[in-house]
Each structure stands twice: as C-alpha cells, then as structure tokens.
Amino acid sequence: MNTRTSKNMYWLVKRELWEHRGGFFWAPVITGGIFLLLNIMGIITAEVLGASHGIRFGASGGLQHVIADMDAGDLSKVGFALDIAMYSAMGLLAVVLGFVVFFYCLGALYDDRRDRSILFWKSLPVSDASTVLSKVISASVLAPIIAVVVGIVVGMLQLLILAITLSFHGVNVWQLLVLAHPFRVMFNLIGYIPLYVLWALPSVGWLLLCSAWARNKPFLWAVALPVASGLVISWFGIMGLFDLPTTWFWRNIVQRGLFSTFPGTGSMFGMDNARIAHIGGNPDMDFLNLGNTYQLLASPDLWIGVLVGLGLLAGAIWFRRWRDDS
Amino acid sequence: MSAVITASGLSKRYKSTLALDNVNFQIEPGCIVGLIGPNGAGKTTALKAILGLTDFTGQLNVLGFDPRKQRDKLMGEVCFIADVAVLPRWIRVREVVDFVANVHPRFDRAKCEAFLARTKLQPNQRVRQMSKGMIVQLHLALVMAIDARLLILDEPTLGLDILYRKQFYQNLLEDYFDENKTIIVTTHQVEEVEHILTDLMFIRDGKIVLDADMDAVGDRFVEVMVNADKADAARALKPLDERQVFGKSIFLFDGANRATLEQLGEIRRPSVSDLFVATMKGTYA
Secondary structure (H helix, E strand, C coil): CHHHHHHHHHHHHHHHHHHCHHHHHHHHHHHHHHHHHHHHHHHHHHHHHHHHCCCCCCCCCHHHHHHHCCCHHHHHHHHHHHHHHHHHHHHHHHHHHHHHHHHHHHHHCCHHHHCCCHHHHCCCCCCHHHHHHHHHHHHHHHHHHHHHHHHHHHHHHHHHHHHHHHHCCCCCHHHHHHHCCHHHHHHHHHHHHHHHHHHHHHHHHHHHHHHHHCCCCHHHHHHHHHHHHHHHHHHHCHHHHHCCCHHHHHHHHHHHHHHCCCCCHHHHHCCCHHHHHHHHCCCCCCCCCHHHHHHHHHCHHHHHHHHHHHHHHHHHHHHHHHCCCC | CCCCEEEEEEEEECCCCEEEEEEEEEECCCCEEEEECCCCCCHHHHHHHHCCCCCCEEEEEECCECCCCCHHHHCCCEEEEECCCCCCCCCEHHHHHHHHHHHCCCECHHHHHHHHHCCCCCCCCEHHHCCHHHHHHHHHHHHHCECCCEEEEECCCCCCCHHHHHHHHHHHHHHHCCCCCEEEEECCCHHHHCCCCCEEEEEECCEEEEEEEHHHHHHHEEEEEECHHHHHHHHHCCCCEEEEECCEEEEEEECCCHHHHHHHEEEECCCHHHHHHHHCCCCCC
C-alpha cells in the first residue's frame, strides 16, 4: 500500500514535469543562458573599450602582482567576490523561479477544470489529496531543485568565464579558482531548498486554494482578495483594534501570502532590520551560509506560515474533491 | 450476483432546479444499459453521482462502495469516458500510456498497445495534434485495457463521423464487453446503440420514466400501422402516440392486447427512437 502510494506520487510528479517542462526546466536554462551571454558581451565590451582607451589592466602582469601582494584577508575577499559571482546567477534564477512557482500554483488546479481534462484525471484511482500533494511537491521541491542545479552549472560557467578572462591579463586561472568556494556555494544553495519548502508553504497553499476554488480568473482572486482587504483595513484603520500598525497586515498577510514563492524572501521578510544590517556589515559577505539562513527556523513567522499553509492546502484538497463545475 | 448499482431515493438539487428527483433503480452485472433522456433531464447528473463527482442526497451503492466516501477505491473498478475529448491536450500517447500503466493497478499495457497498433496514433503524438475521432480512439484503448467492472460512457461519440462511431461500439462489443462487465451509456444517437443495449432507461425531468430490459420493451410496446378507416377504432384503445405516414396512421401502444391490435393492421416492434419521442412528448413545451 505504502509503496503503491509513493509510486503513484512519483508518477504524479513526473506528470507535472511533462506538463510544465517549459516553466520548470526551459525557463531557468534559458535565463541562465541569457545571463552568461550578457556577461560575455559585457566582458567583450569592457575589453574593447579598455583597449581603445589604452587602459590595459595587468597586461604587464600588474594584476598578478596585485594578487601576489595580497595578504590572507584580502585573498579571502577575492574568494568571496568570486562566490558572489557564482551566487549572482542564482539570484536571477531565483526571481524566475518565484514567478514560475507563483503561476504554476495558480494554474495547477484550475487549468484542468477549464479544459475539462479533470474528468480524465478523476477517472483514475488517485485520491484528490495525492493530486494536490503532488502539485505542492512539484512547486516547492522539484522546481527549486531544477533551478538550483541549473544555477550551479551557470555559476560554474560564470566562474570559468571570469577566470579565463583574467588569465588573459596574466592572472593564473587555478590560483583564482582555488580562492573561490564552489562546493560551499553548492552546499548552501542545495541546503536552502528545505527551508524554501517551509517558507513558501503559505503562498503555495493560498495560490493552490484559489486555483482549486475560483470558477474563473484565479489570478484576479488570488491577488485581489488580499489587496482589497488590505485597502479596506488601511482605510478604516482596523489594525488599530489589535494595537498593530496597518503595515503589519500588508507585511504579514499580503506580502507573505503572495510572494513567499520567491526564494530568499524568507531571509528578507523574516528577519528584523537589525539582523539584516548585521549581516550586511559582515565582512565575509557569506550571507547564504546555512548557519545564517537556517536561523529563520527560530522565527515564529516561519512556523505560523507553515500551519496556515497546511490549512490552506486542506481547503484546496476539499475544493478539488467537491468543486463540481465541469 | 448482487447488483452493480443500487440507488434509492437519489436526489440532487442545483440552485433552482431539481436535477434528480427521488430516483430509484438497480443495475445488474453483465448489462449494457442505455440511459436516455432529453437535454437537461439529469443523465449527466446521475452519472456524476455514480462516479462520486458530485454530492447528492439519498442512498447510492456502486460495486459495494459509497461514491461520496470511497471514491478512490471505487475508481479502481470503474472507468469512464465523460464526453469526447477530455484527454489533456499537452499529453503524448507514450506519456499517457506510461502514466495510466503506473497508477492503475488493473491496467494491461500489452492490451493497450495492441489496440493502439490498430490505429494511426504515434507514440510521440500529442493530443492537441489529433482529430476528435483519434482522441476517442486513444481514450478507448486506455479504457479497454483496464479490467474494470463498470464502464460509464457519457456521450462518447458526440461529434464523431459515422466511421469512428460504428468502430467505437464495435470495438466495445467485440473486444471488451463480457458477462462480468457492465456498461452504462448515455447518448442522443439512439439508433446507433439500440442494437447493443440489453436494458433501457428513460429519464425525464429528473425522474426515471421507463426502466426495462429490451425484451420487456419488445413485449410491452407495439406499433401498429392502421388504414384510415380503422383509425378511430385504434384511437379508442388510447395509444401513446399517433403519426401519419403515406396516408396511414402509425399508433404506438403500451401494454395493449396484441390480438386486438393485429386485427387493426400490421404490427411491429417500435424503434427506441420512436418510443423515446413518444415518451418525451411535450418536454420542451
């Protein structure tokens, strides 16, 4: 029975990948490709401009001497700068991932009702809970894994391009690459996924609920409901009744409910400004260190979100089971 | 064997209309039941209730399951083709076969591939590249490879050309149906199914107005072609329906004495469509 359920889940998730190969796979791959292309174009432009203005960085081996003259602290900064170069690819992909997951969730339980293929899916011995769960897994595990793998590959290529460029200026490629921490970057990115699952849950739940419930235009409902209630609350100053500022609602309901599918928002919304300032001022800039990111686990914001998300998912399952409009 | 479906006091109300009005019926295994009714009579609602796709009041037992509470288990034993062309448009033949083979415990992959080999469908073809007839061929190949006890077909051939329609029912009869299986079919193309049905159910305004096997229908209903001079005598016997063809009147009788009718003119068995038209008279008035 148990193996049967997990086998079903594997095929349900695979089914999602078949249907959404464009969003889950090609979107990050194309974004990564464009990112690399822009970088190469930027480097070429810089080289050409530099050459035409007679600026020749380290052509005489000057840059090599600069590195050679660095002390251990400076070298670690170069290493972190290279890590940032690797992260920067992921940053762009994370934004794309946020959009992909957002719109995937909105359509996941709606599109098949609109084209009536729900009647085919419902003719198979698969429970509605498994169906909804397979969409949650696809959105918050499968899509991020693909994005991270693509991000790592793009990051490595980025590093390689930088190293090769610098090697034209007399800098030893391997010496530079040794300064970077590609494995630590990989570890941090992959390790971030479980945190993303938890953090994104209220958004995934809300969007899937709208997707299962809306008779039409799930996007409008998903966005309009929280925004309209936010406006009403701002207008009448209702939050005053709870001794909370109006921004509390915008921050903790609207923003948290809609945009938690964007990776990294956990580290931004979830922490108070003092912490962000502290990390910003941290000289090693290793803000994606899991030791840092996982401090989010200590925040009630995360766990309240998880509970709310589970409740919303239960609602989505109920609507998936009983919504009768096909 | 016990009944495949038992419904008692089955009702379903949509906001303003009563789609099913306290319906009672029983369907035995090994039957091909035609559920026939005008648009909006409650056919699809009845099928949806059987499949657990909609809520209802009253008692309904399908293969020993309550479709409201045990839908997942029920779907292991029941197949349905609800309307034509509900296969997802993005899926490929290969993918849908893989998927069903892996989530349905009673699916026979070799059987499905044998059915597909008889069609022009290609493994890499997507549903959106197929004609309506091909989509139904694919769906039928999937369904026929599932060893289900109950098959429900809701307008399975709507919009198909006559070649596909004939082939559909022929495949169903030759390669699928046996005494352990039960098929329920709704359709407006009554002429095409009337020869394969074993049982007939007419539904009108949410009520079952006729529920009989085909032999009983043949015994009960008689059509008589009467010359004009005997028409008044025929009318006196209270026919269900009367129509004129080539100067003669054709009367349809329900449960009248055969010997009496034979004296009025030539008698014959009415077609299901004539019976349907006579029974549903005034539905849209």
